[in-house]
Amino acid sequence: MPRSERQFPAEGPLLNLTVQQLAYLVAVADHETFSEAAASLGVTTSALSQGLAELERRIGLPLFERQGRRQVLRDEVADVLAYAQRVVADTRDLSRWVALARTGRVGRVRVGMIDAAAVHHLHDAMTSFRAEHPDVDLRLVVAPSGELLDQVRRGDLDLAVVVDPMTTDGLDVVHVVTEPLVIVAPTGQRIGASATWGPWVLFPRGSRTRELIERALVARGAVVDVVAESHQPDVLREMTRLGMGWTVLPQAQSGLTESEVIVEAEIVVAERRLVLVRPTSRSDNPAADQFTEALLS
Amino acid sequence: MPRSERQFPAEGPLLNLTVQQLAYLVAVADHETFSEAAASLGVTTSALSQGLAELERRIGLPLFERQGRRQVLRDEVADVLAYAQRVVADTRDLSRWVALARTGRVGRVRVGMIDAAAVHHLHDAMTSFRAEHPDVDLRLVVAPSGELLDQVRRGDLDLAVVVDPMTTDGLDVVHVVTEPLVIVAPTGQRIGASATWGPWVLFPRGSRTRELIERALVARGAVVDVVAESHQPDVLREMTRLGMGWTVLPQAQSGLTESEVIVEAEIVVAERRLVLVRPTSRSDNPAADQFTEALLS
DNA sequence: ATCTTCACTACAGCAATACTTAACAGTAGG
DNA sequence: CCTACTGTTAAGTATTGCTGTAGTGAAGAT
Numbered sequence: 001m002p003r004s005e006r007q008f009p010a011e012g013p014l015l016n017l018t019v020q021q022l023a024y025l026v027a028v029a030d031h032e033t034f035s036e037a038a039a040s041l042g043v044t045t046s047a048l049s050q051g052l053a054e055l056e057r058r059i060g061l062p063l064f065e066r067q068g069r070r071q072v073l074r075d076e077v078a079d080v081l082a083y084a085q086r087v088v089a090d091t092r093d094l095s096r097w098v099a100l101a102r103t104g105r106v107g108r109v110r111v112g113m114i115d116a117a118a119v120h121h122l123h124d125a126m127t128s129f130r131a132e133h134p135d136v137d138l139r140l141v142v143a144p145s146g147e148l149l150d151q152v153r154r155g156d157l158d159l160a161v162v163v164d165p166m167t168t169d170g171l172d173v174v175h176v177v178t179e180p181l182v183i184v185a186p187t188g189q190r191i192g193a194s195a196t197w198g199p200w201v202l203f204p205r206g207s208r209t210r211e212l213i214e215r216a217l218v219a220r221g222a223v224v225d226v227v228a229e230s231h232q233p234d235v236l237r238e239m240t241r242l243g244m245g246w247t248v249l250p251q252a253q254s255g256l257t258e259s260e261v262i263v264e265a266e267i268v269v270a271e272r273r274l275v276l277v278r279p280t281s282r283s284d285n286p287a288a289d290q291f292t293e294a295l296l297s
Numbered sequence: 298m299p300r301s302e303r304q305f306p307a308e309g310p311l312l313n314l315t316v317q318q319l320a321y322l323v324a325v326a327d328h329e330t331f332s333e334a335a336a337s338l339g340v341t342t343s344a345l346s347q348g349l350a351e352l353e354r355r356i357g358l359p360l361f362e363r364q365g366r367r368q369v370l371r372d373e374v375a376d377v378l379a380y381a382q383r384v385v386a387d388t389r390d391l392s393r394w395v396a397l398a399r400t401g402r403v404g405r406v407r408v409g410m411i412d413a414a415a416v417h418h419l420h421d422a423m424t425s426f427r428a429e430h431p432d433v434d435l436r437l438v439v440a441p442s443g444e445l446l447d448q449v450r451r452g453d454l455d456l457a458v459v460v461d462p463m464t465t466d467g468l469d470v471v472h473v474v475t476e477p478l479v480i481v482a483p484t485g486q487r488i489g490a491s492a493t494w495g496p497w498v499l500f501p502r503g504s505r506t507r508e509l510i511e512r513a514l515v516a517r518g519a520v521v522d523v524v525a526e527s528h529q530p531d532v533l534r535e536m537t538r539l540g541m542g543w544t545v546l547p548q549a550q551s552g553l554t555e556s557e558v559i560v561e562a563e564i565v566v567a568e569r570r571l572v573l574v575r576p577t578s579r580s581d582n583p584a585a586d587q588f589t590e591a592l593l594s
Numbered sequence: 595a596t597c598t599t600c601a602c603t604a605c606a607g608c609a610a611t612a613c614t615t616a617a618c619a620g621t622a623g624g
Numbered sequence: 625c626c627t628a629c630t631g632t633t634a635a636g637t638a639t640t641g642c643t644g645t646a647g648t649g650a651a652g653a654t
């Protein structure tokens with residue numbers, strides 16, 4: 001159908017109005033004259049006049065009547081004005097919300113962290129972020145690095161703090177902290193030559209940290225015979241206490257104070273880099289940007 | 298300020314959105330895919346896609362995320378969707394209201410009538426209009442023709458039924474009814490030769506009907522000596538009963554039945570044309586159009 | 595594995611819109 | 625009458641919104 005033929009929206013499902021035009025109407029209702037109203041909106045009187053004429057045309061009803069040299073709203077169209085005021089007010093609210101959302105002060109951040117990061121390294125940063133951004137909906141998933149990376153890639157998470165992965169396709173990676181991995185011998189045993197170490201209770205096969213640990217142990221000439229596995233450092237630590245075997249843990253989760261570690265030679269066998277990963281195309285979540293900034297500062 | 302520089306509405310008072318774009322958003326929320334939504338609105342997918350992209354750009358926040366080959370609303374922006382739904386719903390209501398207003402089924406009609414029209418000639422037409430257009434706010438002013446004409450010219454009335462005026466500048470005039478003006482003699486007196494008529498109790502000087510009456514009486518050779526005046530036909534009629542003098546009244550207000558009038562020769566001295574007047578520029582009040590139609594049919 | 599379908603996007607071209615400035619016109623008050 | 629103040633109209637320009645066509649990439653079929 002040629003659009004020029006339908007002079008009236010009578011057929012039509014919906015009036016096509018702009019918020020701008022409605023704002024004009026509201027401004028005119030709030031000010032004595034078109035000129036004042038136009039000034040209050042920062043447009044020329046001409047623009048206002050034309051805009052209102054267009055609004056009138058689209059609605060198909062006369063909205064104004066001349067009174068002397070001014071033009072005033074007819075009171076028949078109080079309903080239209082009420083509508084305009086409602087929409088403009090709603091839009092103002094939306095604008096404010098958007099302004100907040102764009103600066104990351106409201107929004108949602110879905111964060112993944114491995115346990116060490118959540119509990120030890122970034123706990124304080126997270127609590128202070130919560131305090132400073134109370135309106136941000138912060139959701140935390142604690143899981144092993146591999147799972148978290150998958151979720152970031154799938155878009156289920158906005159960002160994650162994980163052990164530095166090998167493949168970083170489609171991800172932005174920023175270093176957060178490097179933590180030492182320390183050997184923990186069963187209760188009562190000394191750490192001697194690497195050939196005497198073991199057997200081991202370690203993180204499960206497939207885990208990134210396990211990989212780092214195995215490589216480090218092999219490099220030092222240790223035999224890596226694994227007799228038990230767990231994702232939970234607590235569990236591994238307890239097994240060493242029970243004498244089941246040796247383990248290697250992030251220092252923060254080893255249950256050893258720094259001084260305890262230092263007195264033992266050779267106890268640090270490796271280190272792991274914790275990194276923050278985000279999808280590369282991430283100009284899209286200001287709240288996540290804010291969170292990232294909070295973590296890195 | 299060059300408009301191209303302000304990339305973001307951040308500074309900005311108000312987002313400039315169109316109802317159309319919001320309708321797109323709502324449609325997308327209601328349908329599985331963009332294609333369906335576009336079809337439901339009768340536009341191409343391309344238009345919908347571009348429209349939503351534009352909306353996204355103006356809001357400055359990502360609204361969608363890809364899921365496989367579709368694009369779905371992010372749930373972070375539930376607020377935006379709620380806003381859009383509110384505005385679209387309001388606009389739909391407005392559209393309906395406007396449709397009614399344009400066909401004159403809602404609105405306001407300010408009507409002026411001289412007493413004879415309101416009470417005798419058009420009473421039935423008005424009551425049936427009320428019944429058929431219950432949502433039209435009908436306001437009636439009863440006053441002499443001169444006052445009503447002024448009010449129509451000032452725009453205080455949408456239309457009026459008055460005695461056919463001499464000057465009709467800026468007014469549309471349609472004939473409604475012609476009514477005879479009959480002589481009423483004081484009780485007990487016969488209507489003889491015109492020279493014997495009088496003295497008179499008549500409508501006030503300045504009244505249009507008075508003018509018609511005087512002219513007619515003079516034309517018939519009567520002496521027009523006026524001893525009392527009133528705008529109210531009842532009052533004039535009563536004065537004749539009290540013997541104060543003769544009068545001339547619209548037949549309907551004379552208190553005489555048609556048969557009573559007919560038996561007397563010479564009793565009809567003139568007639569007056571009642572007309573409906575409206576401002577010439579009157580494509581602007583559908584309710585008034587409807588009312589006019591009701592009166593004339 | 596490739597082919598097809600689906601769901602959306604990019605681009606060109608065109609009409610309509612929304613501004614600007616400048617010139618105009620009607621009214622009120624000296 | 626002149627002036628100041630309304631709002632409107634005209635002309636020119638940038639922006640917008642649409643259609644149609646031609647992609648692109650993901651899911652599913654053969």
